[in-house]
Amino acid sequence: MVDHIQERLKRDFLANEGTKLVGGVPRRAIPASLMYYENGFERWRDVTSGPQFYQTRVEIELLEHYGAQIVELIEPGSLLIDLGSGEFRKVEPLLDALEATQKDVQYIALDIAPVPVEEAISRFRKRYQHIQSTGLWGTFGDGIEWLKKLNFSGPKWFLSLGSIFCYSDLEESVTELTWLATNAIGLQDRMLLGVDAETNRDVLWASYHDVEGRFERFISGGLQTSNKLLGHDWYRPEDWEISSVFVDETNQEIGHAIVIRAKHDVTCDPLGLKFSTGEEIRWISGNKKGPSTMRKIFTAAGFKELASWKTPSANFYEYTIARDQDGDGQKGPAIEFPYKV
Ligand SMILES: C[S@@+](CC[C@H](N)C(=O)[O-])C[C@H]1O[C@@H](n2cnc3c(N)ncnc32)[C@H](O)[C@@H]1O
Numbered sequence: 001m002v003d004h005i006q007e008r009l010k011r012d013f014l015a016n017e018g019t020k021l022v023g024g025v026p027r028r029a030i031p032a033s034l035m036y037y038e039n040g041f042e043r044w045r046d047v048t049s050g051p052q053f054y055q056t057r058v059e060i061e062l063l064e065h066y067g068a069q070i071v072e073l074i075e076p077g078s079l080l081i082d083l084g085s086g087e088f089r090k091v092e093p094l095l096d097a098l099e100a101t102q103k104d105v106q107y108i109a110l111d112i113a114p115v116p117v118e119e120a121i122s123r124f125r126k127r128y129q130h131i132q133s134t135g136l137w138g139t140f141g142d143g144i145e146w147l148k149k150l151n152f153s154g155p156k157w158f159l160s161l162g163s164i165f166c167y168s169d170l171e172e173s174v175t176e177l178t179w180l181a182t183n184a185i186g187l188q189d190r191m192l193l194g195v196d197a198e199t200n201r202d203v204l205w206a207s208y209h210d211v212e213g214r215f216e217r218f219i220s221g222g223l224q225t226s227n228k229l230l231g232h233d234w235y236r237p238e239d240w241e242i243s244s245v246f247v248d249e250t251n252q253e254i255g256h257a258i259v260i261r262a263k264h265d266v267t268c269d270p271l272g273l274k275f276s277t278g279e280e281i282r283w284i285s286g287n288k289k290g291p292s293t294m295r296k297i298f299t300a301a302g303f304k305e306l307a308s309w310k311t312p313s314a315n316f317y318e319y320t321i322a323r324d325q326d327g328d329g330q331k332g333p334a335i336e337f338p339y340k341v
Pocket of ligand 1: 138
């Protein structure tokens with residue numbers, strides 16, 4: 001896991017060539033896995049337990065409301081793998097609905113943070129008779145390698161709750177789904193994806209700018225973890241100001257990015273880092289996408305949509321998708337950017 005995060009830091013943060021823009025500003029991407037590593041998950045739990053952080057609440061509402069319909073699609077003998085499982089309270093309504101059907105299935109919680117995996121598995125082992133639960137501590141790549149070795153021949157369900165996949169821009173979303181399709185998702189497998197489509201700026205702003213500063217602590221804590229992994233204290237909280245912006249990019253409803261701005265010149269010679277006063281690092285915290293945008297992504301990544309559900313009280317969607325075997329599944333409008341996967 002350390003290797004994975006270090007490699008991502010070097011590739012996306014240290015070796016940034018400024019070619020990719022977020023809201024018109026070159027971006028140094030900060031790997032999401034860094035933010036949750038070590039105590040990062042506890043800081044994230046703090047964010048999700050805040051009253052303004054609607055994303056967790058509305059996805060739980062959806063899974064409580066439509067869980068019985070969703071699990072009708074899951075065949076007995078399936079293996080569910082929860083990619084970035086996080087807190088058990090999100091997936092639990094879905095598993096409760098599945099248990100009620102008495103279908104025997106396996107559930108795998110995979111996360112880079114060990115604590116939520118342990119909590120979920122010890123809880124689910126007591127709670128369910130028909131669901132056999134296992135925990136995996138590792139990266140998505142580790143989980144996929146583990147699955148290959150398992151050589152499971154039945155249907156697999158890949159869960160991506162909490163906008164884990166497809167939270168970034170369209171190009172990256174297509175790349176991520178294509179990676180999964182190439183390495184793990186077979187023709188008989190399914191994926192359940194929760195994706196936020198909220199566009200109300202006030203609601204979004206409140207969720208990322210809680211008065212207690214939970215979100216800021218999450219960001220700052222992740223950057224401090226990077227000091228340890230890179231072996232140099234390049235990030236000192238007093239040198240940086242953390243704020244955020246809405247970014248307008250094509251092919252998404254609205255984007256929100258965290259802005260980390262240098263208060264004065266910051267250099268870190270061993271890492272070859274040099275930031276001038278005012279220079280920004282932008283980290284996408286969420287690109288909100290509605291159904292028509294998601295269909296473009298599914299089509300471009302070779303998937304078709306089988307079903308979708310919307311949270312009754314909010315703009316949050318859950319999609320079930322499968323590999324598009326004949327390539328003529330849901331045809332979204334042609335995708336409008338030059339992308340390579
Ligand atoms: C936004 S949270 C979502 C958690 C949960 N699925 C939910 O909806 O509440 C992202 C989760 O993915 C995990 N994660 C992030 N990057 C990962 C990676 N590369 N490999 C494995 N887990 C990762 C984090 O530790 C965190 O628990």
